[in-house]
Amino acid sequence: MLLELKNVFKWVQSSSNPVFLLKDINLQVREGEFISIMGPSGSGKSTLLNVIGMLDGFNEGEYNFMHESVHSLKEKQRANLYKEYIGFVFQAYHLLDDLTVEENLEMPLLYKKVKSGERKARVADMLDRFRIVGKKDLFPAQLSGGQQQLVGVARALIGNPKLILADEPTGNLNSKQGEEIMDLFKQLNEEGVTIIQVTHSEKNAAYGQRIINLLDGRMV
Amino acid sequence: MFINHIKIAWRNLLKNKGFTFINIIGLSIGVAACVLISIYIVHERSYDKKIENSENIYRMINRYISDGTINDGIHFSANTAPTVLSDFPEVMQSGRIMDNELFWGAGSNEIRIGGEQRQHHEERFTYADQAIIDIMQIPMVHGVSETALAEPNTVVISERISRKYFGTGNPIGKVIYLNGNNGLPFRINGVMKDFSSNSHMDYDFLITLEGVEFGEGEQTRWTQNNYYTYITLRSDADPKAFEEKMSNHLIEEYIVPANETAGYVIPEDFKNQFFIKLQALTDINLYSSTIDFEASKRNDIKIIWIFGIIALFILVIASINFVNLSTAKSSSRAKEVGVRKVVGSSKRYLIRQFLTESVLITVISFTLGTMLAWVLMPLFRSMSGKELSLPFTNPIFLISLLAGALIVGVLAGLYPSFYLSKFQPAAVLKGDLTSGSKSSSLRSGLVVFQFTISIILIIGTLIVNQQMNFILNSKLGFEKGQVIQLYGTNLMGDQLLTFKEELKNLNGVENVSISDFLPIEGTKRNGNSYVNEGRDNIDETVPGQAWVIDEDYLETLGMTLELGRNFDKDRASDENATIVNQTMVKELLLEDPIGKKISRYGTLYEIIGVVNDFNYNTLQQKVQPLCFFRGISPSITSVKVSSTDLPELIKDIEEKWSTFNPNMEMRYEFMDNSFALMYANVSRIKSIFISFAILAIFVACLGLFALSAFMVEQRKKEISIRLVLGAPFRSIYSLLTLNFLKLVLIAIVMAVPIGWLMMRKWLEDFSYKINISWEVFLIAGIAAIVIALVTISYQSIGAALLKPLKSLRTE
Structure with a gap:
């Protein structure tokens, strides 16, 4: 078992009544799964993903990640946990505009205090694997959307995460670019990486082995 | 990682x-100001510290406390120095300086090099003991330090004087003559290094005191005080204990008995009123402002503090810019x-x-700022009148710069x-960040703080300026305009009176008077004691000046007789007449002064006139009692002119001069220039203060400018929507401007009382001062508002003229 959510609730206090963002979420994810989360806007997809990624907290319930009880960890320990095991991919790529492709890839390794030689090797490896060696000295603004997301995925992968969380990874891409990214995910999954993605598209959701539907914060 | 950072x-x-530009420019200016001011402060604090064992060297001070006010003086009798040396084993060396212009040879002289004909004017003469060279460790370029002034009629000259008259040669053994006195050669027995700009002494000629006596018995008289006395204490002596012991000993054993013998009345409470103190050599430059006649020569620790605070203010203002801009644009970094x-x-x-x-920003700014300071150095040097330079070779300087950059940066x-x-x-990746407005109250606080400082500086600048103008233009009780002083006229000897008459006959000359006593600093002063007729040894004496003038003096200098008459050339009895000033009348408690007689050391003089209380010291000091006596005091001749063609008139005067003095160039000075020189120190401080105040305000505005730019940037969408909905230009403009104006108003409210208190404190030092008027605060407030408005408006107007569609489309 990679992670498990038990009776997770999340709400915000509005003027009188609490507004529920997540209601009684129960979810088990095994290693090697490829899960798609679907649902209409505002149904809590991104919130769920953020909770899983430990970028956001929750109000009630339990969350175990690789036998650690996330809900009882301090923020710093939580941060260490997700840094170690989770890679994020965003709809808007969120590459740093001031850094070249190569430097964007290198950044997570710097934070992990990976030695310079190994850093170079892993970055080169990743550039090679994604066939973007020729782009390594370009800045994000000089790339197409598909290429930027490619870098985004590469950056998520470079720390060897157990889990990749992707929030509408193809939302800003045209269909051909989107397909390429989804193929890439599939291939990664086959190599053993666990993937949870949020998507609007039935077609993309079909890449996953399991689909979770959300409505008003509740799994249906 | 670090490289990556x-x-x-x-x-x-x-x-x-x-x-980046605004941050770096603002900080660089701040750093440059800080560096310049720091160098100035370090220089002012470094006075006399280079002298070995300077911590054991002291100057003697006499302190007289009357009615709670402290009067410090540094003049002692000739025998004080030898007496402390012989009476106290703690004293290792003692030496004297006598630079009182009152005595022949001190101050300024006309000099002639032996074997030449021409007379040259030179200043900065003093009499000094050999021990002064020893105590101050004055290094010699030629000659032997240990014996340079050991023999009578020797003189030590400075290197610059030596170069001026003897080139690169060695002048030891050559002679000079002073003021045409050809019977008294002074042999040059040493060439000393010029006094450095951080020495409190600045002389070009040291004439030996060996074998010198200014009047009979002067060297052993305790009641005639003309000497500065310096001593070196043994390093194991306790200065405080010694000071008290010495004070009691000198007063009881010598000063009181001597005054009694001379027939002076010793006040009952004398022992609690009169003290002798020691002033550390290294304190002379900064802690002498309360000592008579020292204020205009020395700096003041208060000034050092004020400058230090201004430097800090500028740096703080620039740093605040940095904090404000960084947090304001946080949304773009989110x-x-x-x-x-x-x-x-x-x-x-x-x-x-x-x-x-x-x-990184501060390191760049400190580098640029130091370069800027280097560029501005010549300007600052002339502004401060000090020999300053950037000590690039001094590791402490470089380390402080680096440390400063790191500390300010962090x-x-x-x-x-x-x-x-x-x-x-x-939160931020979802994009729902409420764009950095959270810290806007902190930013507002910092802007208020910046503007409070700026407004205080504006208030300070206005009041300093007003007080300076008040001093330079206020009613002094004499007319300083259109008066030319000719120096060195004593060399004409008997012909002087003829010269005077001939000058009077020149076209454009209104009057001519001969006297060395003038109401400008650097001319002769003295101290005498007066008492009403028949009250000798009964009443306490009134200390006062005794000025020797001629019958044209009052008219030439535009003083007014309040009562009585002027001296009359043709009345022989005027030899024993005196004209006194109003303060003297008050101090002697005279009801109807004309015709009364007063005694000066037993000689009676009849008061024939009362002159108005003209100011003859700086306006920091109150007018002191003064008596005029008729006579000739021949070194300075004052010429009152009416001509509008001054160059032509001066040519005429020079022509006359050269027929009387073929060997000497005429040296003259306009009285208003000499007068301005009296306040050179205050003027300098004024200009430094104003320059740095303007700098501070500029840096604050720079920050405000950038801050308003960011605010506009953040509210672009809001503004666009408002414009689309039909908001007029005026409403957008005020929307963006009012917020900042509110902050400036708060700053004004805070700055006014602080500025008022600070400036009142500053004015306390002046006996004659302006009243702080509310207009100053009004002007400062309006100035602040206008400056802020102009700064902000550039952005607000730009925003109000925005093309709304453009920014909405890109949103």
Whole structure:
């Protein structure tokens, strides 16, 4: 078992009544799964993903990640946990505009205090694997959307995460670019990486082995 | 990692060029101001510290406390120095300086080199003991330090004088003559290094005191005080204990008995009123402002403090700019913080990265600022009148610069980095960040703080300026305009009176008077005691000046007789007549002064006139009692002119001069110039103060300018919507401007009382001063508002003229 959510609730206090963002979420994810989360806007997809990624907290319930009880960890320990095991991919790529492709890839390794030689090797490896060696000295603004997301995925992968969380990874891409990214995910999954993605598209959701539907914060 | 920080920081600075530019320019100016002021302060504090064992060297001070006010003086009798040396084993050396112009040879003289004909004017003469050379460790270029002044009629000259008259040669053994006195050669027995600009002494000629006596019995008389006395104490002596012991001993054993013998009345409470103190040599430059006749020569620790505070203010203002701009534009960094956190950066890394950025900015600014200080140095040198330079070879200077850059960088960067690094990735990546407005109350506070300082500086500048103009233009009780002083006229001897008459006959000359006593500093002064007729040895004497003038003096200098008459050339009885000033009348408690007689050391003089209380010291001091006596005091001749063609008239006077003095160039000075020189120190401080105040305000405006730009940037969407909905230009403009104006108003409310208190304190030092009027605060307030408005308006107007569709489309 990679992670498990038990009776997770999340709400915000509005003027009188609490507004529920997540209601009684129960979810088990095994290693090697490829899960798609679907649902209409505002149904809590991104919130769920953020909770899983430990970028956001929750109000009630339990969350175990690789036998650690996330809900009882301090923020710093939580941060260490997700840094170690989770890679994020965003709809808007969120590459740093001031850094070249190569430097964007290198950044997570710097934070992990990976030695310079190994850093170079892993970055080169990743550039090679994604066939973007020729782009390594370009800045994000000089790339197409598909290429930027490619870098985004590469950056998520470079720390060897157990889990990749992707929030509408193809939302800003045209269909051909989107397909390429989804193929890439599939291939990664086959190599053993666990993937949870949020998507609007039935077609993309079909890449996953399991689909979770959300409505008003509740799994249906 | 560190390299990575630097690289990213550098790119970020390049990316936000405007922001970087304003930060760096503001900080550089602040640093330049700080460096200049620091160098000035270090210089002022370094006086006389180079002298070995300077901590054991002291100057003697006499302190007279009457009615709670302290009067410090530094003049002692000739025998004080030898007496303390012989009476106290703690004293290792004692030496005397006598530079009182009152005595022949001190002050300024006409000199002639032996074997030449021409007379030259030179200043900065003093009499000194050999021991002064020993105590002050004055190094010699030629001659032997230990014996340079050991023999009578010897003189030590400075290197610059030696170069001027003897070139590169060695002048030892050559002779000079003073003031045409050909019977008294002075042999040059040493050439000393010029006094450095951080020595409190500045003389070009040291004439030996060996074998000198100014009047019979002067060297052993305790009641005639003309000498500065310096002593070196043994390093194991306790200065405080010694001071008290010496004070009691000298007063009981010598001063009181001598005054009694001379027939003076010793006040009952004398022992609690009169003290002898020691002033550390290294304190002379900064702690002498309360000592008579010293104020205009020395600096003042208060000034040092004020300058230090201004320097700090400027740096703080520039740092505040940095904090404000960094947090204001935080929204543009939010995404970066989010991404970095998501890919694994800890808060610590982010803080370090932002700190690297701010330190990079400060390091660049300190480098540029130091360069700017270097460029401005010549200007600052002439402004301050000091020999200053940037000590690039001094490791302490370089280390302080580096440390300064790091400290300012970390301090200014700390808040923004903590603020930025706190962003939660889930929130900022979703894009619902409420664009940095959270800290706007802090920013507002800092802007208020900046403007409070700026307004205080404006108030300070206005009041300093008013007080200076008041001093330079106020009613002094004499007319300083259209008066030319001719110096060195004593060399004409018997012909002087003829010269005077001939000058009077020149076209454009209104009057001519001969007297060395003038109401400008640097001319003769003295001290005498007066008492009413028949009250000798009964009443306490009134100390006062005794000025020797001729019958044309009052008219030439435009003084007014309040009562009685002027001296009359043809009345022989006027030899024993005196004209007194109003203060003298008051001090002697005279009801109807004309015709009364007063005694000066037993000689009676009849008061024939009362002159108005004209100011003859700086306006920091109150007018003191004074008596005029008729006579000739021949070194300075004052000429009152009416001509509008001054150059022509001066040519005429020079022509006359050369028929009387073929061997000497005429040296003259306009009285208003000499008068301005009296206040040169105050004027300098004024100009330094004003320049740095303007700098501070400029830096504050720079910050406000950038801040308003960011505010406009952030509210672009809001403004566009308002414009689309039909908001007129005026409403957009006031929307953006009023917020800032509110802050400026708060700053005014805070600055006015602080500025008022500070400036009242500053004015306390002046006996004659302006009243602080409410107009000053009004003007300062309006100035602040106008400056702020102009600064902000550039942005607000731009925003109000925005094309709304453009910014809405890109949103």
